[in-house]
Amino acid sequence: AQSVTQPDIHITVSEGASLELRCNYSYGATPYLFWYVQSPGQGLQLLLKYFSGDTLVQGIKGFEAEFKRSQSSFNLRKPSVHWSDAAEYFCAVGGKGAQKLVFGQGTRLTINP
Amino acid sequence: DTGVSQDPRHKITKRGQNVTFRCDPISEHNRLYWYRQTLGQGPEFLTYFQNEAQLEKSRLLSDRFSAERPKGSFSTLEIQRTEQGDSAMYLCASSLSLGTEGGEAFFGQGTRLTVV
Numbered sequence: 105a106q107s108v109t110q111p112d113i114h115i116t117v118s119e120g121a122s123l124e125l126r127c128n129y130s131y132g133a134t135p136y137l138f139w140y141v142q143s144p145g146q147g148l149q150l151l152l153k154y155f156s157g158d159t160l161v162q163g164i165k166g167f168e169a170e171f172k173r174s175q176s177s178f179n180l181r182k183p184s185v186h187w188s189d190a191a192e193y194f195c196a197v198g199g200k201g202a203q204k205l206v207f208g209q210g211t212r213l214t215i216n217p
Numbered sequence: 218d219t220g221v222s223q224d225p226r227h228k229i230t231k232r233g234q235n236v237t238f239r240c241d242p243i244s245e246h247n248r249l250y251w252y253r254q255t256l257g258q259g260p261e262f263l264t265y266f267q268n269e270a271q272l273e274k275s276r277l278l279s280d281r282f283s284a285e286r287p288k289g290s291f292s293t294l295e296i297q298r299t300e301q302g303d304s305a306m307y308l309c310a311s312s313l314s315l316g317t318e319g320g321e322a323f324f325g326q327g328t329r330l331t332v333v
Contacts, residue, residue: 108259138321147221147308147326148260194259203273204250205322207259 106131108195110208118216119187125180125211127195137178138196138205139169148194154178165189190215219243221325223309229331230299237295238328242311249292250322251284252308253277260308266292267314299332306330 107130117123129135136155140148152163159171169180178195192212196205222241230236242249247268252260263282264274268289278284281299286292296303306329310322 140324145329147223147324148310150321150323153321196259203248203265204262204275205252205260206262209257210259 106197106206108197108206108208110193110195110211112211113209114212114214116214116216117185120184123180123182123185123189123213125193125195125213127178127180127208128176129178129195129197130176131197131199133199136198136200137169137171138198139163139167139178139180140194140196140207141165142192142194142210144191151180151193185213185215187215187217189213221309221311221323223307223325223328225328226326227329227331229333232301232332233298235295235297236299236330237293238307238309238330240292240294240309240311240325242291242309243313243323246311246313246323247289248312248314248320248322249286250310250312251292251294252310254306254308254327255304263294296330299330301332304330304332 109128138153139151142148151167152161154161154171167182192210194210195208198205224239250265251263254260263278264284266286281297284294306327308327310324312320312322
């Protein structure tokens with residue numbers, strides 16, 4: 105069965121500190137992987153995606169993620185967080201056609217000033 | 218604004234009433250998806266359309282739920298005889314499929330349903 109696990113429900117970091125959000129997936133075929141961000145009461149905005157090729161992908165707002173097939177992981181990183189990064193982050197997996205996405209439970213990010 | 222738009226943004230209804238939500242996808246996108254998101258959870262897939270054809274429905278989509286996409290443009294999601302358990306955020310997304318490639322999905326801001 106397809107599934108996504110985000111082990112950390114809530115993470116707090118200080119402004120300017122580095123960030124890593126974990127994502128592990130289970131998928132029977134070649135996965136298409138995504139990270140979305142959601143502000144309170146809003147829809148989802150795509151941060152970055154991995155379809156194929158270079159396993160280190162760059163996204164918007166200074167985020168990057170690395171696909172590690174051997175670990176079934178797609179962790180999201182940012183070298184220095186800003187207060188505006190406080191939000192909910194969702195990892196998702198889909199198939200080649202990306203007809204439907206399976207989302208993780210989400211990680212809520214709080215930024216300390 | 219050329220993004221995905223959903224209407225209404227918020228809906229409060231009494232248990233047992235019917236509600237209908239509308240989604241207008243990005244104009245050139247041929248795929249449209251509906252998801253449901255409850256508090257503290259990630260979105261869960263409900264159904265998707267390619268043009269006007271509804272190609273897949275989740276087990277979550279009970280008989281009280283129906284979705285349409287006439288003429289392959291906007292879509293509606295209707296919930297009949299609403300129950301308190303239907304309270305959730307209903308998200309619409311669209312994407313451009315090229316051959317067998319699904320393309321990335323762009324999400325609307327959602328419709329928040331509260332059943333009282």
